[in-house]
Amino acid sequence: MAASPLQAPEAVPLPPPPSSDFMSQDQWDMLWALLDGILPSYVRASAVTDKETQIPIPDAEFDRLVESITNSFENPPSKELIAEYLAYRPAEQASFRVDCLRSLAASPAKAKLAKVLGSLGTRTGSLLLTGYWSPITQQPASVREAIVKSWTTSRLATLRGLAKSLATLANKANGTTSPYYKKLSGYSDVPKDWKPVQGFDFKFIKLPPGNDVHDLTTDVVIVGSGPGGAVCAKNLAEAGHKVLVVDKGYHFPPSSLPMPQDAALNYLFDNGGGAYVSEDASTALTSGSCWGGGGTINWSVCFKLQDFVRQEWADEGLPLFTSRDFDECVDRVWEYIGAGTEAVRHNFRNGVLFDGCKKLGWHAGIAAQNTANKNHDCGHCHLGCGSGIKRGPTVSWLPAAAAAGAEFMEGLSVERVLFDSDGTTATGVQGTWLSRDAEGGLDKDVAERTQRNVIIRAKKVIVCAGSFWSPVILLKSGIQNPQIGQNLHLHPVNCLMAVHRQQTRPWEGSIITSWSGEFENLDGKGHGAKLEALCMVPYIAFSLQGWTGGLDAKLTTMKYHYSSSFISLARDRDSGRVFVDPETGGPRIDYTTSDFDRENNLEGIIGLAKVAYVSGATEMRVHYPGVPPFLPNAAEQEKHVQDKDPEFTDPAFAKWLQQLRTMGNKPPLTSFGSAHQMGTCRMSATREAGVVDERGSVWGTSNLYVADSSVFPSASGVNPMVTVMAIADWISRGVSREL
Known part of the structure; x- marks a missing residue:
């Protein structure tokens, strides 16, 4: 049963949609026509009111279909609700269209899609791609569906790929916006028994309006507040150093979590629509982009790096990974985040996996959770954990760093690392800060919020921006190393x-x-x-x-x-x-x-x-x-x-x-x-083989370090969070000794 309005997270309004001008109105109309063909309206033949937008099902067949649905469920929805759902047209809903716009605006393939949609709008293009002289926008829903179906089995891989991409776009937008998940199944974005929890009261540096560059000075600037950056912040602040942690994302307290799906994808994840897509459109990639990074939206599961991977990395000239020192780093992290299995309770599907493997005589294990052995039945942590039980960075490392004097800055997008006149000694970072709006929110247009250019001068720079952004920052900083950005592993x-x-x-x-x-x-x-x-x-x-x-x-x-x-x-x-x-x-x-x-x-x-x-x-x-x-x-x-x-x-x-x-x-x-990215600033025994050395120091520079999953020499094979934190523990303790 859904939580009552009095027991629900504080609403987080969505930001304005991005501009739609990367496609013409005719191209958008073509897209909506196609998506309406992917999830069209089905009605009883005798109830058809619009032959262009509804696909009729003969009355007897429709009745048998509804009857089979009701017979297959323990507690079936009413026949009226089933008919209403089958007739629903997602592509006509404003929320569905906005979700598609947000996804496409962040896609590097949007220009290619626009070109295809433009071709479909011509009679020649329509004939070549659909077999019909009249464009798709002039076809009834039944024909539009048939066209997309034909693409799924086309001899042309391009058309099969187009059908796949359009179906993914439609299913994702429908999943985030359709009211029928709740109506038919009882799903709610609010976990049952949700209640407000008081999170840590973070204080963030705020800048006044101005056109000049704002200067800040610290001992260590840490770029990124995720698991790597958070561990570094705690260790260095507790060692007595002046620490400033900056992140392009923003903080959301437990009282705002979990968010509805559409809000979470915009505020908690990178790249606007919630995911990156690989260049060949084969892989959807999610990464955190909020205060606490991936530790805010991960699923609580904790794995230690397995011995065979540790040995593989050591065999590449990195003896750290089979050392007692690394054991101690892992143990410190494991204990501090409260990883354990004592309070684990399997839900239905985890029970199916565990018991099914046992029936087959296969290995089955229990995955530890970072919940300090407290029961944690939240299935919504992907949308942010509102219980405060998951000991992610905003619950554990960052509050401890604050208590030791660390300072924080949200909304700062770091563009590059700054160097001394020698071109190799890091002296700080430069970026752009974007404030919250006057009400403390993020939903107002950017023009209504303060923007400032910022330079942070520091003795040490630690980049913890993740495997996508850490190499980008290094490349834009002018560091010459062909290994930067290579060696990307993803756990597909x-x-x-x-x-x-x-x-x-x-x-x-x-x-x-x-x-x-x-x-x-x-x-x-x-x-x-x-x-x-x-x-x-x-x-x-x-x-x-x-x-x-x-x-x-x-x-x-x-x-x-x-x-x-x-x-x-x-x-x-x-x-x-x-x-x-x-x-x-x-x-x-x-x-x-x-x-x-x-x-x-x-x-x-x-x-x-x-x-x-x-x-x-x-x-x-x-x-x-x-x-x-x-x-x-x-x-x-x-x-x-x-x-x-x-x-x-x-x-x-x-x-x-x-x-x-x-x-x-x-x-x-x-x-x-x-959901795992690794290796793009890989740790190596030689400069020719990677980007950082065993201390996390960027080859060919001084005072510049990387401490996140991008330094993994290869894929970890397990959820990378514990390994990231253990490596960050090692690197930050080394930085502290140098300071």
Whole structure:
């Protein structure tokens, strides 16, 4: 049951939408027509009122469809509500369109999309791309849906990719804005039993209006307030040094968390619409961009760096990682964030993963949480944790840093590191500060808020801006090192959704509390896939769903509260790169999951399908193009014997798995996601091999350090937060000794 209005987070108004002038009105009209074809209106044939916008279903067929829906649910919605939902047209809703605008405005591919939409608006382009002389905007919804369907199986990869991108855009916007998730399933952006919690009262430096450059001086300036920067701040401030932590993001207290999905994607995540997209459009990438960084929006799960990865890094000439010193760093971090398993309670899908692996005779583990062994059933931490139980940076490291005298500045976008006349000695940073508005909010136009150019002079500079922004800052600072931005690792994931007979209420309970390492070492060198549960707020659960038609998409979302989604997370062997966008000055991501790594993802997905099978799932969906859902025979499932592989006992299941292997998951037509970024300022034993040395010091410079996931020599294979904090603990203690 949703929280009452008196027990809900404080509203955080959205900022004004970005300009839509990167496309013409005709191009926008073409886009809305296409998206309306992806999630169209379906009505009983006898109830059709508009043949252009509604797709009729014969009355008898419509009645059978509604009847099958009501019979498949324990507590089905009313037939009237089902009919209302099937008739709903998301693309006509203002909130849906604004969400699409925010996503597209942040996409480097928007110019390409505009060009395609422009071509579709011509008769020649329409004939070539759709087979129809009349443009899509002049076609009824049934034809528009048929056109997009034809693209999904086109011989032209470009059209298949276009269909995938448009479906992802539509599903994401629908997931964040549709009122029907609440109406049909009871989902709420507010966790049950939510109550206001008093967070730490951060004090931020504020600047008066002015046209001159504002100068600040400190001992250490730390760029980024995430796990790396926060650990550095505490250690250095407690050692007696003057510390200033700056971040381009802003602070939101627990009383404002969790946010609604659309607000969270704008305020808590980087790149406006909530995600970056790789250059080939194959991978959606999320990273935190708020006070506390990724530690504010991560899912509480804590893993220590595994021994085989530590040995791999040590073998590259970095003995730190097998040393007692690093053990002590990890132990200090683990204890301080309260990581442990004593209070873990599995929700439905984590129980399915844990018990399913046990039934198969596979490894199953319990994932530690950074909750100081307090129960933490919030399934919304992706949208910010309002309970104050998760010991992220804003609950642990940063308040301790403040108590030791550290100062903070939100809203400061650092553009470059400053150097002395020798060109190698860092002396501070330069950036642009953007204030809150007069009411303390962030929803007013930028022109109504104070902007100042800022120079911060410091004895030491520590860049902790993450694997996307840290290399960008170094590159824009003029540092000459071809390794900067290279070696990008992402832990690419594929997803599987299982539908169950009973309600799962997947938005409730801790997000990840179980995992399996059964497939984590497929090559004998530590590369493979881990099996984990997925956060299931609606936009995540459905953004990457494969699309085969509007009706199937709508029926799938109706199963939301009977579903569980899981990920196959690869420790990638192969890498990509980050480079600077010449127009925006921000990061662009060039990454395509390699054949080697995607095969590991595929093995993990096959493993998850087997877990779902032995757990009694009634339907399984993989997000691979051309692979239909599998509906097991319940009688065959019930025959499963402990430790037996169902691929060898159920011929129908074996046939489906073989189809899955044959179709595969080759990008860019298969969708990948990632919430972990590593390696773009990698630590190395020599200047030729990386960007920083074992102390975190940038090669060829002095007084300049990097202390975040970008210094990882390769992929960690586990959630990187604990490793980031342990490395930051090591680097900051070294900086303190130098000071």
